[in-house]
Amino acid sequence: MSEGNASPPVLELRNVSKTYQIKQGMFGERKPLKAVNDVSLSLQRGDVLGLVGESGCGKSTLAKILLGLEAPTSGEVLVDGEPIGAQNRRLLARRIQPIFQDPYSSLNPRKSIRDIISLPLRVHGIGDSASQDKAVREILDVVGLPSRVMNSYPSQMSGGQRQRVAIARALIMKPEVVVCDEPTSALDVSVQSQILNLLGELRREFGLTYLFISHNLAVVEHLATRVAVMYLGRIVEEAPVGALFDEPRHPYTEALLASVLTPEPDLGVPDTHLGATYPNPIEPPTGCHFHPRCARVMERCKGVAPQLTSDGEHSVECHLYGQESGQAVA
């Protein structure tokens, strides 16, 4: 996707898979659950990749792999062209930092804001306590909080303020990549836009790269430069944000875009043709994983898994766009 660029992508995933062994019942046999299945992605500096998909499609597992909290079963993650398996876990923490969904759970209620934000500095032994204090003051200013909150505790702050603290903690080490796992979905609508605008400003100011996980398509359209659509552990479509929203190719993307509620109550709940059932990820459907729910299913989809086809920027994994090639799945 980005072979033409001279600099290596700041973050690259090559054929990353994560398989969990799920035991059913006390004496049940262990069955593999492919939470992330052969995912390849690459982010250039300054990119914001929106990762969208239903609950349970593997978005959060992917985020955990990026943060080094889970080791991929196969494949590799590269930061600036270096595989992170070879890197020290602590070095990785300097370059990739998370912002979590729920600011009520992501801040330790026992710690003051000063302690929470300066924790990365203390863990990595950067500076003495005076310079750490100074850094905390500066980063509080950057995220738009007054420095008097330093002695406060999370329970004394609102959701939006807490999320600003979480952002400050993520940014104090000047990371290159920030993994945002639904950073606004636990917030009030009025606060959501403030946080999103803050994230956008910080990206311009510090040249940050975001992996932005969300199921809110409006948020993704607002912030992302590229969008990847995930279904049952696979990236089924990836494109620049304009192309994906203007002419979605994969039927699943079409359904997702159609599922957005409008403010017009008379229109009712949109019909996505998806049905209600999400397939059991332990026994995924044969062929194309999406075929039981697909509005444009063909005979070939039931037996043959589609392959990724790409025309430069826009890639999609669907028989509607592929060539005749395809591989049979047992």
Add this chain to the structure above:
Amino acid sequence: MTRTADTLLEEIQGPTPGQMLRKRVFGHQGLLFGVAVLGLLLLVAIFAPLLAPHDPYAQDLLARMQPPVFLGGSWEHPLGTDHLGRDYLSRLIYGARISLLIGGFAALISGLIGTAMGVAAGYFGGRVDMAVTFLINVRLAMPVVLVALAIVAVFGGSLQVVILVLGFLLWDRFAVVMRSSTLQVRSREYVTAAQAIGCSTSRVILSEIMPNIVNNLIVVVTLEMAHAILLEAALSFLGLGVQPPTPSWGLMVSEGKQMMLFEPWLVAIPGITLFVLVLAINLLGDGLRDVTAPENRS
């Protein structure tokens, strides 16, 4: 930065955590009562030789079972004397040493064992959890008093044996409570955040998890301390705890029980002190949990 700028900064930043804590502590009556009573008993235990009017072992068979002063006794023996003519107040004062020693050390030993096991089980899960849960079940299958009786019967009753027996028997509640508290806390996102920041496992446990479960620990410590003190009294009452003539409150109840119908104060005085001590410890635990709980900070 000049001095004035510093003070200005302090004013802007509002009360420090220390100031806010002080305010919460002095607004909590149960905690103050617990601290006062426990502190008083601690001082009494430490300075027992200075405070006791008589030698707690000195017998005076001519002055047996004199009533306490409020029942018409003399100020020579403010709480009367027991069946061997020993000064009851002096024995009570020395007995505080035994109760506090046993409560403190038994809670310390069992707290260390149980907390280590429970936190490890909750944090690591899997096989560690299975092993710890098995040990907890084994321990719960043993009746404490029976095992304590058997061990004391074999090794003989002494202060050290009682402390060790109780210490190694009372860790189950620590392990159960710490395990479930750790399980609750370890799935919170701030633990994940600390891991993503690059904290070591010991740092995650000590600095992220422990502060959030320590108020549960405090409650269990006080419960088990009270439990140990009562068990010591029970063992001494049965004649298998601290051996006479050592002054122990349980032993005093035991020695007074034959006279209970005629001289009820022999049982009532050590019984009331036991009750007040256990109540103070429990109030202290409740109060500490209240003032350190994050919900009460706002």
